[in-house]
Amino acid sequence: MDPHDKSYKLDEKAFFQTIGDNTRRAILDLLAEHGELTVTQISEHFPNLVRSGISKHLMQLRKLKLVYSKKRGREQFYSLNPEVIWSVLEPWIKKYEKYWSKNLIRLKQAAEQTKQNHTE
Amino acid sequence: MDPHDKSYKLDEKAFFQTIGDNTRRAILDLLAEHGELTVTQISEHFPNLVRSGISKHLMQLRKLKLVYSKKRGREQFYSLNPEVIWSVLEPWIKKYEKYWSKNLIRLKQAAEQTKQNHTE
DNA sequence: CTGATATGTTACTGGCAAGTAACACAAATA
DNA sequence: TATTTGTGTTACTTGCCAGTAACATATCAG
Numbered sequence: 001m002d003p004h005d006k007s008y009k010l011d012e013k014a015f016f017q018t019i020g021d022n023t024r025r026a027i028l029d030l031l032a033e034h035g036e037l038t039v040t041q042i043s044e045h046f047p048n049l050v051r052s053g054i055s056k057h058l059m060q061l062r063k064l065k066l067v068y069s070k071k072r073g074r075e076q077f078y079s080l081n082p083e084v085i086w087s088v089l090e091p092w093i094k095k096y097e098k099y100w101s102k103n104l105i106r107l108k109q110a111a112e113q114t115k116q117n118h119t120e
Numbered sequence: 121m122d123p124h125d126k127s128y129k130l131d132e133k134a135f136f137q138t139i140g141d142n143t144r145r146a147i148l149d150l151l152a153e154h155g156e157l158t159v160t161q162i163s164e165h166f167p168n169l170v171r172s173g174i175s176k177h178l179m180q181l182r183k184l185k186l187v188y189s190k191k192r193g194r195e196q197f198y199s200l201n202p203e204v205i206w207s208v209l210e211p212w213i214k215k216y217e218k219y220w221s222k223n224l225i226r227l228k229q230a231a232e233q234t235k236q237n238h239t240e
Numbered sequence: 241c242t243g244a245t246a247t248g249t250t251a252c253t254g255g256c257a258a259g260t261a262a263c264a265c266a267a268a269t270a
Numbered sequence: 271t272a273t274t275t276g277t278g279t280t281a282c283t284t285g286c287c288a289g290t291a292a293c294a295t296a297t298c299a300g
Contacts, residue, residue: 012145013141013142013145016137016140017136017137017140019136020133020136020137020140021133022133025133025136029215032215032219080216080219082216082219085216089213093209095149096202096205099152099200099202
């Protein structure tokens with residue numbers, strides 16, 4: 001599966017199974033917090049796992065395009081790809097939106113505050 | 121977020137693993153569409169699976185409280201519990217909200233339209 | 241009561257996925 | 271050049287889970 005293939009469509013099953021793993025969800029959290037990290041830097045946060053295992057998790061996240069990855073020298077830098085995460089989550093959420101109007105109103109307020117804080 | 125903090129990942133893991141299964145996600149879709157269904161009615165939508173397997177899936181959804189269940193006579197009726205679904209999803213989403221302000225703005229609009237259509 | 245229907249439970253099996261170890265290879269460094 | 275460092279790959283093992291079959295229990299119909 002080519003991560004640069006534009007026609008590649010991420011399915012819900014693969015997505016939810018992927019983030020159903022504690023280690024991969026923790027990796028996404030680390031990337032959300034630190035922005036850009038190498039494999040070694042990520043591995044240092046998991047002293048109970050070997051580095052090659054972390055590398056395998058990162059390859060899965062890459063395949064699903066949940067993370068960006070670019071190589072500089074011999075180091076591979078990973079960072080979050082929130083658009084893809086949202087592109088899978090949003091359609092699934094919207095199927096239930098008729099039950100969730102009140103909750104979405106609350107989320108809307110959070111979004112507006114965020115927009116004020118981040119005028120990017 | 122500390123990936124070694126055990127308290128934060130328990131519910132999320134079970135939740136994402138649960139909806140990572142195609143059959144269980146399809147069951148939730150059925151309940152979202154039809155409102156309230158018995159085990160037999162749900163099973164009829166899965167001709168390739170035996171009924172006891174569907175019952176096991178429903179028990180998992182019950183255990184996580186993703187569905188309501190009430191017994192009438194010898195029939196067990198299941199329906200969606202969207203509040204619990206959202207209660208797990210929202211905190212996870214919010215960790216990335218600084219990346220998602222634009223997306224949340226769009227979702228807010230959907231929420232407001234929904235509120236107008238369902239004035240409940 | 242007798243039998244049929246609706247649901248849940250348990251033991252079992254096959255397949256998949258996480259983790260590891262050992263290796264391969266490229267890039268930096270001495 | 272030789273060596274170390276950073277990353278990815280492969281074979282292997284282990285544990286878990288979806289699905290099934292057989293059974294248990296409760297409720298309804300005749």
